[in-house]
Amino acid sequence: MTTPFLSVRDLTVDFHTEDGVVHAVDGLSFDVEKGTTLGIVGESGSGKSVTNLAILGLHNPAHSRITGEITLDGDELVRAPKSQLERLRGNKVAMIFQDPLTSLSPYHSVGRQIGETFRKHTGASRKEARDRAVEMLRRVGIPHAQTRVDDYPHQFSGGMRQRVMIAMALVCDPDLLIADEPTTALDVTVQAQIIDLLKDLQQQFGTAIILITHDLGVVAGAAHEVLVMYAGRAVERGTVREVLGSPRHPYTWGLLSSMPRLHAPVDVPLVPVRGTPPSLINVPPGCPFHPRCDFQALAGPDMCRGERPELSPHRGHGDACYLTPAQKQDIFIEQIKEHL
């Protein structure tokens, strides 16, 4: 079996805070292949951003403890020296955020910023870098790229600024792009443009993408595989079709039945998940979802509160829940499906 392009194994990220240890990510494993998109979904605070900052080596070692393995194209990253991570960032791995202004400086033209990133990693001349910047702006669909290359970030609208950030992230043709809620701050019509753009660029350049979002709709339209996170752990994993079409974990059911649909019958009531997500300082023992789960009686409450359930099966469509496969299938068909 070939090794996956990106492989994360048993990743754990703890933060030491005044209130106690925050278990932000706990035993997370996943793979991403070239040319594919992994969608990571989960509600706020479930550990999505922390996971991806760990891949980029951006956690401050003074306040965090990271264990496990992250292998990118054969290179181990968790224990890699700073200089190696710096070389990787921008070159092999790039990241885009919800707010483009966190990665764009207000004091330099966008052309200069895109060009500098290019020069840093390729040693290109100023002229080459500028030409590259124009090419990138054109590639991400900015009209009049030749003149807009000299404009400053504030001279662009929100959607156009997001494109500029994508241009900058992709300037060195990275193999892995991490997009952390890239469309959350955008209006739907602009969100649709940006998602299409990412898909389009991936098709042309074979980039692997990790798309972090809280919106299952975005995942359905843009990802190949999905990882559903809850309280710093993976509770379900599989292809988009598997996880959204025949979900198996009670939390995934809850997410799906909470969502109003544009094309379902209008009188289908929303079924929320009761309660609120746990504190990551005191994660419930066993299945972290058990305090909010309506099905633990079926699995046996001692099970759900005892050992922590692992994702199973190990490959393909897996979920971390003690219900039997037959129970999951029956519950989904009899109780959940009608709400989707």
Added chain:
Amino acid sequence: MSEPLLEMSGLTKHFPIMGGLIVKRQVAQVHAVDGVDLTVHAGESVGLVGESGCGKSTTGRLAARLLEPTAGTVRYRGRDIAHSSRRELKPIRPEIQMIFQDPYSSLNPRQTVGGIIRGPMEVNGIAPPGGRNARVRELLEIVGLNPEHYNRFPHEFSGGQRQRIGIARALALEPKLIIADEPVSALDVSIQAQVVNLLQALQRDLGIAFLFIAHDLAIVRHFSQRVAVMYLGKIVEVADRDSLYERPRHPYTHALLSAVPEADVTAEPRERIRLAGDVPSPIDPPSGCRFRTRCWKAQDRCATEEPPLVRLQGNRDGHLTACHFPEDPTSHGGNVILDPALQH
């Protein structure tokens, strides 16, 4: 349908933009709301959708008369309150309440939850039978909070619970109309559904009318009996829910609906429209039809003549559209890609 509770007509709000180095003077104005006609009937829920900056919140604040309009009328139970004084507004204030997106910023952090909910009753000198404290406990129960939490402070609650506190406060005066401005936009989906269900129960059980403002078309569809779509300060289409979602006529409504990402992996392919660019500035909105700079059907007439909001042939009563070249009521499954990056 019942009598109109709130009738906005020709409603306009322009915000001045001040400039000048030494003497401040008005250099331009934001056309935030520009001639909006919208009615909310008693007990009805009307949704207002559109992208950010199109004037939804301003419309909401005009409806609640927290803002005074530049032009137009706001009739509440038949009386024009567009320019009423504070004193004239006082008796109707309790009847129109607002719920905001971020309940935290509207809750006094130093006040207990009980105090917050009791506040409006005290200000308005309302003494419910059984006393204010009992009423507060009752309200906490209605919105699904533990009445024991009377003495807690807002920071001790999660986002969804704070939104419930805001709702309890809005209910304290038994309003007839609630203007809910993005009430669930800041909440995670699992919590969003809890709050939407609560609001729906209030509308149904207490007969409260809602002006429900949101940018999420699926939530608006779920919550509203009638829906208005706004673009750059104007209503471009308004209809009963089914007409708007099943037979939209305005190109912008089509574009909005087709842009909504859907979690349904088994659905058949739908209409796919990708607009180019962003919404133009409301400081200098396009002439004629404001959508024309992003519209694939635009012709010369769209730049010179503003399309009126009217009932088009083939549409149900109350389904109004502002477009010179509306889409066919049965058109579905088309493909319009205007984005230059995606055109190859």
